[in-house]
Amino acid sequence: SQTIHQWPATLVQPVGSPLSLECTVEGTSNPNLYWYRQAAGRGLQLLFYSVGIGQISSEVPQNLSASRPQDRQFILSSKKLLLSDSGFYLCALMEVRTQYFGPGTRLLVL
Amino acid sequence: GIQVEQSPPDLILQEGANSTLRCNFSDSVNNLQWFHQNPWGQLINLFYIPSGTKQNGRLSATTVATERYSLLYISSSQTTDSGVYFCAVANSGNEKLTFGTGTRLTIIP
Numbered sequence: 001s002q003t004i005h006q007w008p009a010t011l012v013q014p015v016g017s018p019l020s021l022e023c024t025v026e027g028t029s030n031p032n033l034y035w036y037r038q039a040a041g042r043g044l045q046l047l048f049y050s051v052g053i054g055q056i057s058s059e060v061p062q063n064l065s066a067s068r069p070q071d072r073q074f075i076l077s078s079k080k081l082l083l084s085d086s087g088f089y090l091c092a093l094m095e096v097r098t099q100y101f102g103p104g105t106r107l108l109v110l
Numbered sequence: 111g112i113q114v115e116q117s118p119p120d121l122i123l124q125e126g127a128n129s130t131l132r133c134n135f136s137d138s139v140n141n142l143q144w145f146h147q148n149p150w151g152q153l154i155n156l157f158y159i160p161s162g163t164k165q166n167g168r169l170s171a172t173t174v175a176t177e178r179y180s181l182l183y184i185s186s187s188q189t190t191d192s193g194v195y196f197c198a199v200a201n202s203g204n205e206k207l208t209f210g211t212g213t214r215l216t217i218i219p
Contacts, residue, residue: 032205042194044209059206088151094205097141099198101153 002027004102006091012108019064019078021105023091026072031093033074035066038088038104050074081109112137112201114210122216123187131182131213133197141200141207142173144182148193156182156195187217 003026013019025031035047048066049057056066063082067075074091086109091102113136123129135142144156157164161175168188173180184191194214198207 034206042214043211044196044198046206049206090153092153097205098155098158099143099145099207100155101145104151106151 002031002093002095002100004091004093004100006089006102006105008105009103010106010108012110013081015083015109016080019076019081019085019107021076021089021091021107023074023076023102024072025074025093028072028093028095030071031095033068034092034094034099035074035076036090036092036101038090039086044090048074048076083109085109112139112199112208114197114199114208116195116197116210116213118213119211120214120216122218125187125189125217125219127187127217129184129187129215131184131195131197131215133180133182133199133210135178135180135197135199137178137201139175139178139199139201141205142180143198143207144171144180145196145198146191146193147196147212153196184215187215189217189219191215192217 005024033050036044046059050068089105115134117132142160145153147153157171159171159173163172168185170183194212196212198209200207
């Protein structure tokens with residue numbers, strides 16, 4: 001079965017600093033991968049979606065970007081964080097039409 | 111895009127009670143899933159159920175696709191059932207889910 005790893009688990013960053021969140025998956029190949037953000041403890045917002053290496057679909061205009069340098073690696077980045085970037089970031093994959101989530105990264109921008 | 115509404119937004123029950131959570135969606139779907147997010151944030155997939163009925167232990171779900179709603183039933187609630195329950199749907203082939211705003215369930219011992 002598939003496993004999704006995310007790190008770091010928590011992160012406190014100053015406004016204007018860069019960001020890099022990493023997601024890696026095991027136990028599957030060529031998965032569809034997703035980045036979601038959850039604010040205020042409810043509601044998931046899809047940020048990015050990838051069907052393969054180098055293929056990224058951006059769902060919401062923002063100062064974030066995503067990359068997929070390897071089949072099982074998905075990276076979320078920012079050059080300059082905003083206060084509004086605070087939230088819970090979740091990486092997910094879809095397998096046999098079922099979505100599975102990683103443990104998430106809690107980001108606090110101060 | 112497709113709209114997803116969940117009700118009730120909050121539910122507080124005594125341990126041992128039964129509950130029904132509802133998910134309404136605005137268009138036909140080819141993917142519908144229920145998730146449970148525990149108090150630590152972990153999201154667990156409960157059911158993939160674009161139509162029909164499924165059961166897994168104390169949990170069951172029914173989707174009536176023609177009437178655009180799905181129900182999640184929890185019987186004999188336990189404190190570990192507390193958390194937020196999300197319904198998510200998709201109606202295209204690209205497998206991008208739209209999530210509802212969730213139902214926050216609190217089970218009191």
